[in-house]
Amino acid sequence: MNRQETLNNIREKFKGDIKNFLERSPKRVYIEIDANALIPIATYIFKDLGARFNIASGLDTRQHFEILYHFTFEALDMIVSLRVILPRDKLEIASLTCVFEGANWIEREINEMLGIKFTGHPDLRRLLLPEDWPEGVYPLRRDYKEWDPNAIRDRGV
Amino acid sequence: MGIKTRALLKSPWIFHMSTGSCNNCDIEVLDCLTPRFDIERFGMLLAGSIKHADVLVVTGAATRQCIPKIKRVYEQMPKPCFVVAIGECALSRGLYIQSYNCPTPIDKIIPVDVYIPGCPPKPEAIIAGILKLINKVSDHRVTDGSEASPAARNEVRTRGIMELR
Amino acid sequence: MAKTIIPIGPYHPLQEEPEFFTLTVEGEIVTGVEVAVGYNHRGVEKLSEMKTFDQSTFVIERICGICSTSHPFAYTQAIEDIYPIEVTPRAKYIRMIIAEGERIHSHLLWLGLAGHFLGYNTVFMWAWKLREEILDVMEILSGNRNNYAMFKAGGVRRDFHPDEIPVVLKKIHSIIPTLQMLKKAVTDDPVLHARTKGVGVLSYEEAIDFCALGPTARASGVAHDVRKDSPYAAYDHVPWDMIVLKNGDVYDKLALRILETFESIKIVQYCLEHLPQGPIDLGLKDVPAGEGIGHIEAPRGECFHYVLSDGTNRPARHKVRAPTFMNLPTYKATIVGETISDATIILAAIDPCYCCTDRMAVFDTKGRKMYDSEDLIRLSQEKTEKIRNKMGVK
Numbered sequence: 034m035n036r037q038e039t040l041n042n043i044r045e046k047f048k049g050d051i052k053n054f055l056e057r058s059p060k061r062v063y064i065e066i067d068a069n070a071l072i073p074i075a076t077y078i079f080k081d082l083g084a085r086f087n088i089a090s091g092l093d094t095r096q097h098f099e100i101l102y103h104f105t106f107e108a109l110d111m112i113v114s115l116r117v118i119l120p121r122d123k124l125e126i127a128s129l130t131c132v133f134e135g136a137n138w139i140e141r142e143i144n145e146m147l148g149i150k151f152t153g154h155p156d157l158r159r160l161l162l163p164e165d166w167p168e169g170v171y172p173l174r175r176d177y178k179e180w181d182p183n184a185i186r187d188r189g190v
Numbered sequence: 191m192g193i194k195t196r197a198l199l200k201s202p203w204i205f206h207m208s209t210g211s212c213n214n215c216d217i218e219v220l221d222c223l224t225p226r227f228d229i230e231r232f233g234m235l236l237a238g239s240i241k242h243a244d245v246l247v248v249t250g251a252a253t254r255q256c257i258p259k260i261k262r263v264y265e266q267m268p269k270p271c272f273v274v275a276i277g278e279c280a281l282s283r284g285l286y287i288q289s290y291n292c293p294t295p296i297d298k299i300i301p302v303d304v305y306i307p308g309c310p311p312k313p314e315a316i317i318a319g320i321l322k323l324i325n326k327v328s329d330h331r332v333t334d335g336s337e338a339s340p341a342a343r344n345e346v347r348t349r350g351i352m353e354l355r
Numbered sequence: 356m357a358k359t360i361i362p363i364g365p366y367h368p369l370q371e372e373p374e375f376f377t378l379t380v381e382g383e384i385v386t387g388v389e390v391a392v393g394y395n396h397r398g399v400e401k402l403s404e405m406k407t408f409d410q411s412t413f414v415i416e417r418i419c420g421i422c423s424t425s426h427p428f429a430y431t432q433a434i435e436d437i438y439p440i441e442v443t444p445r446a447k448y449i450r451m452i453i454a455e456g457e458r459i460h461s462h463l464l465w466l467g468l469a470g471h472f473l474g475y476n477t478v479f480m481w482a483w484k485l486r487e488e489i490l491d492v493m494e495i496l497s498g499n500r501n502n503y504a505m506f507k508a509g510g511v512r513r514d515f516h517p518d519e520i521p522v523v524l525k526k527i528h529s530i531i532p533t534l535q536m537l538k539k540a541v542t543d544d545p546v547l548h549a550r551t552k553g554v555g556v557l558s559y560e561e562a563i564d565f566c567a568l569g570p571t572a573r574a575s576g577v578a579h580d581v582r583k584d585s586p587y588a589a590y591d592h593v594p595w596d597m598i599v600l601k602n603g604d605v606y607d608k609l610a611l612r613i614l615e616t617f618e619s620i621k622i623v624q625y626c627l628e629h630l631p632q633g634p635i636d637l638g639l640k641d642v643p644a645g646e647g648i649g650h651i652e653a654p655r656g657e658c659f660h661y662v663l664s665d666g667t668n669r670p671a672r673h674k675v676r677a678p679t680f681m682n683l684p685t686y687k688a689t690i691v692g693e694t695i696s697d698a699t700i701i702l703a704a705i706d707p708c709y710c711c712t713d714r715m716a717v718f719d720t721k722g723r724k725m726y727d728s729e730d731l732i733r734l735s736q737e738k739t740e741k742i743r744n745k746m747g748v749k
Contacts, residue, residue, distance in 0.1 A: 214420025
């Protein structure tokens with residue numbers, strides 16, 4: 034199967050759930066999908082098409098939140114990224130740990146950095162931030178402010 | 191000069207601690223052990239435990255998780271002892287001043303005697319820094335490291351930075 | 356059966372702090388592992404959003420000291436992917452030379468550390484002495500031993516002088532005999548075989564499930580290498596072979612890295628001899644709005660950067676994924692069921708950053724700390740000594 038056939042397969046199979054199909058270049062495809070269809074599409078891409086899960090990246094645009102799941106098709110030299118848009122008042126999405134183990138750590142990181150909850154994750158505790166980091170303060174959000182009165186942020190010159 | 195300090199300066203044992211660094215400075219410190227630079231000819235060894243160490247070598251911008259560790263290690267070191275900060279991150283956090291996980295520079299947590307700038311400093315600079323520490327301290331007839339006069343420690347500090355640049 | 360545990364050595368003064376890797380044991384067998392990372396977390400992704408695209412390259416270079424070229428390489432590829440645009444041939448070759456030079460020095464560093472953990476301190480000294488030759492080469496070519504600062508979006512920052520090239524070729528040629536001696540020492544040593552074969556096995560299915568990368572996955576039979584699958588720079592014009600082994604144990608990971616070092620030397624020699632003439636920089640000015648992905652093969656696996664640009668001179672989002680992030684969870688699969696004297700070498704076989712192996716501790720089932728990282732390294736070296744005596748090898 035070459036690139037076009039693979040993309041057509043995905044397009045056909047999940048016609049109702051795909052909101053936008055952007056082919057930026059032959060090797061980079063960005064598919065915006067419905068949040069409820071994440072697990073079926075990810076299972077199809079990982080198990081049936083044999084792609085490798087690369088990483089997920091969360092983003093706070095000021096209007097909404099976005100998570101991009103990047104999958105690599107090694108044999109076809111193509112990276113397909115699934116984009117999921119989450120509204121600011123409902124930051125929840127299903128966890129992909131039931132499909133593959135490689136999603137475990139990155140979901141913990143997105144949870145502590147952006148405050149997005151992954152339902153079904155076996156162990157959603159802190160990964161990188163220290164134990165005494167305050168609850169509800171998410172560093173990668175656009176409205177993050179310095180909360181520590183003892184922090185020294187000038188160079189002392 | 192007390193007998194403790196004299197013995198210390200003949201063969202300083204070094205304990206190396208990284209407080210959240212990119213490991214470049216740590217590898218340059220380990221490089222000093224290898225045949226090309228070979229600090230063992232000066233009698234310097236890497237101590238396995240903090241209780242056997244004379245000189246504490248610190249690298250890395252102190253991340254929040256490591257600040258209690260630094261304090262504990264400094265308290266456990268047998269005095270007299272000296273602290274050497276290696277690399278830009280240990281001097282003032284370098285690039286990471288605005289980072290949310292690096293709140294304070296190391297010399298606000300523990301007293302530092304010698305600063306070795308560089309990113310990373312070459313092994314020659316590290317050896318020169320530690321030798322300068324030994325020379326300056328022995329020149330000033332310090333009787334006991336923990337009661338070193340502020341003037342003597344200040345001298346080491348400023349001379350260390352200016353002559354190494 | 357009740358056992359008396361005798362603590363070895365004075366207690367580490369940092370014993371009350373949570374360690375990186377906390378192993379629970381029953382007797383000598385490891386039954387569980389807790390991984391806690393975050394001691395090196397410096398918030399680089401947030402920092403990158405505060406800096407311009409050019410300044411960000413210098414921050415990115417200092418994420419990790421050993422693979423300090425891989426991150427700027429992937430980042431500049433991500434920016435070039437936003438356009439998308441290809442750099443000049445001479446810049447491609449220069450980038451390859453720097454990247455492969457770094458792979459050689461990283462694998463030699465790893466070989467030294469693995470030798471130290473196994474009790475072969477001469478291997479440690481030899482490998483790091485050999486590594487100094489490569490660092491000399493990098494200093495001649497780029498000006499610094501570690502942070503080369505050669506990459507920029509659109510090309511490279513500095514050019515090679517034609518007088519440097521014969522000197523560099525001679526130096527690289529001079530390390531091949533010593534490397535062959537080290538390879539022979541590893542492949543011919545029965546004690547090393549007994550110590551590392553069948554230890555810490557990662558199966559093919561586990562490597563796929565954990566999405567493992569780089570040498571960790573290639574030693575288990577997963578034949579993926581970014582340089583072959585999606586060639587960047589000029590990797591498809593240079594003749595070289597991908598190394599894949601199939602057992603997934605520590606011996607395979609050791610042998611794979613040594614063989615990869617030979618391939619890297621071949622690539623560097625070819626590139627230096629066939630360096631094309633021409634400009635080294637495209638002179639890119641403003642980055643357009645859009646998103647780009649850059650991925651390259653670092654010494655530890657695939658390094659992945661995603662950059663979102665909104666047309667200003669700062670990245671709107673910069674996602675950094677180092678290869679160890681995907682490889683480190685595989686430790687859970689490889690250590691359970693093995694003995695504690697193998698704990699250090701199994702962790703080292705994943706090749707995490709050096710200071711990760713510095714923070715390991717063993718607790719028994721009642722929660723009392725038994726051994727810390729110094730003790731574990733000593734246990735590992737003692738096991739090699741026992742095997743050596745049993746086999747009657749001097």
